[in-house]
Amino acid sequence: MSLIIAIDGPAASGKGTLARRLAVRYGLRHLDTGLTYRAVGHALLADGKPLDDEALALEAARGIDPGALDRTVLSQHSVGEAASKVAVMPRVRQVLVEKQRAFAAAPPGAVLDGRDIGTVVCPDAAVKLYVTAGAEVRATRRYREIVDGGGTADYAAILADIERRDARDMGRADSPLKPAADAHLLDTSEMDIEAAFRAAKAIIDDRIAARNTL
Numbered sequence: 001m002s003l004i005i006a007i008d009g010p011a012a013s014g015k016g017t018l019a020r021r022l023a024v025r026y027g028l029r030h031l032d033t034g035l036t037y038r039a040v041g042h043a044l045l046a047d048g049k050p051l052d053d054e055a056l057a058l059e060a061a062r063g064i065d066p067g068a069l070d071r072t073v074l075s076q077h078s079v080g081e082a083a084s085k086v087a088v089m090p091r092v093r094q095v096l097v098e099k100q101r102a103f104a105a106a107p108p109g110a111v112l113d114g115r116d117i118g119t120v121v122c123p124d125a126a127v128k129l130y131v132t133a134g135a136e137v138r139a140t141r142r143y144r145e146i147v148d149g150g151g152t153a154d155y156a157a158i159l160a161d162i163e164r165r166d167a168r169d170m171g172r173a174d175s176p177l178k179p180a181a182d183a184h185l186l187d188t189s190e191m192d193i194e195a196a197f198r199a200a201k202a203i204i205d206d207r208i209a210a211r212n213t214l
Ligand SMILES: Nc1ncnc2c1ncn2[C@@H]1O[C@H](COP(=O)(O)OP(=O)(O)OP(=O)(O)O)[C@@H](O)[C@H]1O
Pocket: 009, 010, 011, 012, 013, 014, 015, 016, 017, 018, 034, 141, 142, 144, 145, 188, 191, 192, 193, 194, 196
């Protein structure tokens, strides 16, 4: 039976880290849906196009292949900001959601992480996790990620970016970031990566066991 695990949460909450590990653990494919929005923002930036033109963003969205996204290029800070701007556009979301659903539907199933997976993309997912942590904790993790990778970072600017993106993602009219009614909340503020993985795995194993007894 195909298994779909939906993971949502705000920026830098650790949902991607968890999603990658869970995909390996359960032998599933993984899609970081944020990369699809980033790819649209990046295409516009690369062509010097405005980020507020829905027709241009829609054209870029139609050309996105979820199976061929370059994380290294797309993970740049400026691309994340651009992504959250095009992500407010309903027609862009519609095109990307269809591609994400097609990815999720292929056997043996998949782990998808993003902002609207449990609420919109895969409302029938077998397991839904909403991963969160305090804004300062998330900013510190992002800061460490950049500095440990040899880069330079400004903690205050990272925190401001996280708060701005939270507000845009939670406040937009179409598919705002929020936990699905049947999502399991996982606040990792006081957990390291290993503890968060163990907590997520316990939730998923429980759900799988319950499904198998039906
Ligand atoms: N529980 C944790 N404890 C400490 N650090 C963590 C934890 N989870 C993730 N991290 C680290 O925090 C940073 C952000 O994690 P990650 O990229 O998984 O977040 P994300 O929610 O996918 O972010 P985004 O939405 O911006 O893509 C990474 O450097 C990751 O290694």
